[in-house]
Amino acid sequence: MESTPGVRTALLLLGGFEAMVGDVVEELARRGHPGVTANLEFALLAIKEGADSASALARALGVSRQAAAKSVATLADLGYVDRVDDAADARRKALRVTPRGDEMTAIGAARFDELRARWAAALEPGAADAVDAALARLPEVLRPPSPRSVGPAGLEPTTSAV
Amino acid sequence: MESTPGVRTALLLLGGFEAMVGDVVEELARRGHPGVTANLEFALLAIKEGADSASALARALGVSRQAAAKSVATLADLGYVDRVDDAADARRKALRVTPRGDEMTAIGAARFDELRARWAAALEPGAADAVDAALARLPEVLRPPSPRSVGPAGLEPTTSAV
DNA sequence: AGGTGTTGACAACCTGGTTGGCTATCGCCG
DNA sequence: CGGCGATAGCCAACCAGGTTGTCAACACCT
Numbered sequence: 033m034e035s036t037p038g039v040r041t042a043l044l045l046l047g048g049f050e051a052m053v054g055d056v057v058e059e060l061a062r063r064g065h066p067g068v069t070a071n072l073e074f075a076l077l078a079i080k081e082g083a084d085s086a087s088a089l090a091r092a093l094g095v096s097r098q099a100a101a102k103s104v105a106t107l108a109d110l111g112y113v114d115r116v117d118d119a120a121d122a123r124r125k126a127l128r129v130t131p132r133g134d135e136m137t138a139i140g141a142a143r144f145d146e147l148r149a150r151w152a153a154a155l156e157p158g159a160a161d162a163v164d165a166a167l168a169r170l171p172e173v174l175r176p177p178s179p180r181s182v183g184p185a186g187l188e189p190t191t192s193a194v
Numbered sequence: 195m196e197s198t199p200g201v202r203t204a205l206l207l208l209g210g211f212e213a214m215v216g217d218v219v220e221e222l223a224r225r226g227h228p229g230v231t232a233n234l235e236f237a238l239l240a241i242k243e244g245a246d247s248a249s250a251l252a253r254a255l256g257v258s259r260q261a262a263a264k265s266v267a268t269l270a271d272l273g274y275v276d277r278v279d280d281a282a283d284a285r286r287k288a289l290r291v292t293p294r295g296d297e298m299t300a301i302g303a304a305r306f307d308e309l310r311a312r313w314a315a316a317l318e319p320g321a322a323d324a325v326d327a328a329l330a331r332l333p334e335v336l337r338p339p340s341p342r343s344v345g346p347a348g349l350e351p352t353t354s355a356v
Numbered sequence: 357a358g359g360t361g362t363t364g365a366c367a368a369c370c371t372g373g374t375t376g377g378c379t380a381t382c383g384c385c386g
Numbered sequence: 387c388g389g390c391g392a393t394a395g396c397c398a399a400c401c402a403g404g405t406t407g408t409c410a411a412c413a414c415c416t
Binding site for chain 2: 035036037038039040041042043044045046047048049051052053055074077081140141143144145146147148149150151154155159160162163164166167168169170171172173174175
Binding site for chain 2: 393
């Protein structure tokens, strides 16, 4: 009824993502971290994984430096990161995740894992891993011509070619 | 490396969706429908499936009436829908999909299907269907308390209980 | 030195969404 | 028949997240 198989799959992907993210955001709000959006959590994760400046974050997230700077400003406002002057490079403001930031990502990641575990438990054994594997191949399949490696919402290593 | 299994799965969902949608939007632009976003296509699909007014579209999409009205305005600007006065109800502006609108959704849906087919062909037989089935269970698993049936991005049938 | 490229910041702007307030109309119940 | 609540559409203000363009400061390489 609702359209066609392809559309349905796309909507399922979106729905799954939104369901997970929505739950995690709610959980974070419940656990003392209101005002955190999915973007902010992913940004903070990227920072923890090595994006140690606004520009680096921009590359990791695949957005403009300004957009990344906005996220950093919000994260700083919420007390999740500190911007400290870099002694070695006066241009840089090095990003340092605060203890509260660590707590936030820990709660968020744990909730993501819990959701995935609950979901996996409702499926055949191994089915969740199979889904992950199948999804990982989607971008590759859709893009026969140029094999770009850029992540969709980023969070990829700082491999940024540009 | 990149965080944890739960986060990775969420990112895969987002990535898969964005990959499909990005490709479809490109294809639409190539085939004479520039300026069409995923939102607009989904909105038009919802209209075709019974959301015959801005308010109904809002319900189907799960957004505010104003947001739906904006989408309708854009769709009308692009020539995909007509707003006609409803003879039976002077308040309403009934939505009618134009032939061009039909063409657009046809191209979009066909592309979605093609992408899904290509993806399915790269997997084990039946794997794509299994993924769909698994994803369909995600929202249900994450929401043990109230079994709401509302779709994430909507596009559900006009079953609107209203 | 000096040129090139990077960093971070400011400003203007776009998109898609929200809330609040308003009017016209319909439907239903007395 | 009258009145009132619910509904449809619309306007304006606002917000979040993203973009481009510009700029000054700084680092690095020759």
